[in-house]
Amino acid sequence: MSVVKQSLSKDKIKILMLEGVHPSAIKLFERHGYTNMEVLPSSLSDDELIEKMKDVHIVGIRSRTQLNERVFAAAEKLIAVGCFCIGTNQVDLAAAKRHGVVVFNAPFSNTRSVAELVLAEVIMLLRGIPAKNASAHRGGWLKSAKNSFEARGKTLGIVGYGHIGSQLSVLAEQLGMQVIYYDIEDKLPLGNAMPVHTLDDLLSQADIVTLHVPETEQTQMMMGVRQFSRMKPNSLFINASRGTVVDIEALASALQGGHLAGAAIDVFPVEPKGNNEEFLSPLRGIDNCLLTPHIGGSTMEAQENIGTEVAGKLVRYSDNGSTLSAVNFPEVSLPTHDTTRRLLHIHKNQPGMLNAINSILSEYQINVAGQYLQTDEAVGYVVMDIDSNNGSEILARMRKIPGTIRARQLF
Ligand SMILES: NC(=O)C1=CN([C@@H]2O[C@H](COP(=O)(O)OP(=O)(O)OC[C@H]3O[C@@H](n4cnc5c(N)ncnc54)[C@H](O)[C@@H]3O)[C@@H](O)[C@H]2O)C=CC1
Numbered sequence: 451m452s453v454v455k456q457s458l459s460k461d462k463i464k465i466l467m468l469e470g471v472h473p474s475a476i477k478l479f480e481r482h483g484y485t486n487m488e489v490l491p492s493s494l495s496d497d498e499l500i501e502k503m504k505d506v507h508i509v510g511i512r513s514r515t516q517l518n519e520r521v522f523a524a525a526e527k528l529i530a531v532g533c534f535c536i537g538t539n540q541v542d543l544a545a546a547k548r549h550g551v552v553v554f555n556a557p558f559s560n561t562r563s564v565a566e567l568v569l570a571e572v573i574m575l576l577r578g579i580p581a582k583n584a585s586a587h588r589g590g591w592l593k594s595a596k597n598s599f600e601a602r603g604k605t606l607g608i609v610g611y612g613h614i615g616s617q618l619s620v621l622a623e624q625l626g627m628q629v630i631y632y633d634i635e636d637k638l639p640l641g642n643a644m645p646v647h648t649l650d651d652l653l654s655q656a657d658i659v660t661l662h663v664p665e666t667e668q669t670q671m672m673m674g675v676r677q678f679s680r681m682k683p684n685s686l687f688i689n690a691s692r693g694t695v696v697d698i699e700a701l702a703s704a705l706q707g708g709h710l711a712g713a714a715i716d717v718f719p720v721e722p723k724g725n726n727e728e729f730l731s732p733l734r735g736i737d738n739c740l741l742t743p744h745i746g747g748s749t750m751e752a753q754e755n756i757g758t759e760v761a762g763k764l765v766r767y768s769d770n771g772s773t774l775s776a777v778n779f780p781e782v783s784l785p786t787h788d789t790t791r792r793l794l795h796i797h798k799n800q801p802g803m804l805n806a807i808n809s810i811l812s813e814y815q816i817n818v819a820g821q822y823l824q825t826d827e828a829v830g831y832v833v834m835d836i837d838s839n840n841g842s843e844i845l846a847r848m849r850k851i852p853g854t855i856r857a858r859q860l861f
């Protein structure tokens with residue numbers, strides 16, 4: 451049976467920020483009266499997280515921290531997760547929902563940063579810069595125009611034409627590139643970009659292939675031995691999406707065997723937890739492979755914006771109950787509740803819940819100034835603004851309704 455918890459005053463709400471979340475987030479929390487914060491520069495292992503999260507109400511992570519069922523089950527006080535990034539694949543969103551934990555992210559604050567890095571990589575790879583740079587560091591001097599090309603007129607194949615893919619498409623056309631893209635959804639082509647019907651079509655036509663898909667069951671290992679062999683001889687490959695999308699051994703073979711002329715890889719199946727851990731990869735030592743430590747979205751501009759965006763969403767949920775733009779929860783956008791108490795009730799979506807809640811309210815004969823309900827297939831979220839000093843008593847009664855996952859009172 452799930453344990454139902456109640457809200458606390460702000461100084462008792464414990465916030466844990468991992469993976470070097472930008473100070474803009476910390477400042478925003480402080481401006482809103484949240485002072486009980488622990489800020490750590492890297493992620494934690496499962497066991498460390500389970501220990502640490504026991505008394506945490508809000509946790510902030512980036513792409514490295516894995517939040518799974520075990521962690522949510524142990525984090526009894528947790529009300530919300532902030533992913534200070536785009537991807538949310540590191541969080542078991544269904545488990546979070548089962549435990550009444552709302553998850554937010556920053557869907558486009560680092561989009562431009564990734565697109566700019568990839569565009570730079572396109573140029574670097576076309577000029578063979580990674581290998582020339584590596585050689586110069588060892589005292590070599592590879593001055594030659596052989597296998598160096600302009601970007602103008604080359605075909606860029608974008609896999610995943612979402613926020614990043616389509617932004618990159620616009621930038622690449624400004625360089626005079628031809629853009630083709632493959633997406634599982636119908637997407638509006640920007641500029642002169644052309645959709646292709648299959649991944650194989652894209653692989654066989656592009657001079658440079660770049661991946662911008664999310665990590666899903668369907669995208670796991672979507673680039674393997676067969677797909678690399680479909681790419682044009684001497685073509686180039688970029689991955690700044692997720693490490694699990696590429697069979698890294700197959701990529702290493704395609705580079706070492708000379709079928710691919712170069713690659714730029716920002717994301718890896720296994721990444722160090724922090725900057726003090728060694729980076730291990732079969733791609734190490736391959737000179738024509740540009741390796742970056744998952745910094746596609748790591749610019750000052752993006753990180754500052756992400757900090758305020760995600761912290762703002764967490765504060766609104768904590769202060770106000772608003773779940774607008776949550777990635778795993780029914781969305782409720784709420785007015786302020788200056789003169790009323792606000793009760794929040796998260797429950798399993800089963801028949802009779804609203805009736806049970808309303809019959810408790812009617813027993814107290816109180817004025818309900820507002821009631822908001824949103825449901826999805828798994829949970830229901832009801833917010834009630836009441837004119838009553840009996841909020842705690844009413845909440846205690848509501849917590850006993852079978853199917854209740856979590857209930858809070860906001861003052
Ligand atoms: N390297 C880095 O630092 C960063 C990496 N990312 C990664 O980039 C990914 C993409 O980001 P956005 O463009 O903002 O996401 P988005 O959701 O806007 O776009 C993803 C696109 O991929 C398409 N897609 C999904 N499955 C597909 C499949 N099997 N084949 C072809 N297309 C498929 C979707 O329909 C969508 O159009 C994120 O999910 C994240 O994993 C995001 C930001 C920074």
Ligand SMILES: O=C(O)CCC(=O)C(=O)O
Pocket residue numbers: 512513514534535536537538560744747748
């Ligand atoms: O900057 C980060 O920590 C992760 C960036 C990323 O991969 C994302 O936004 O999905």
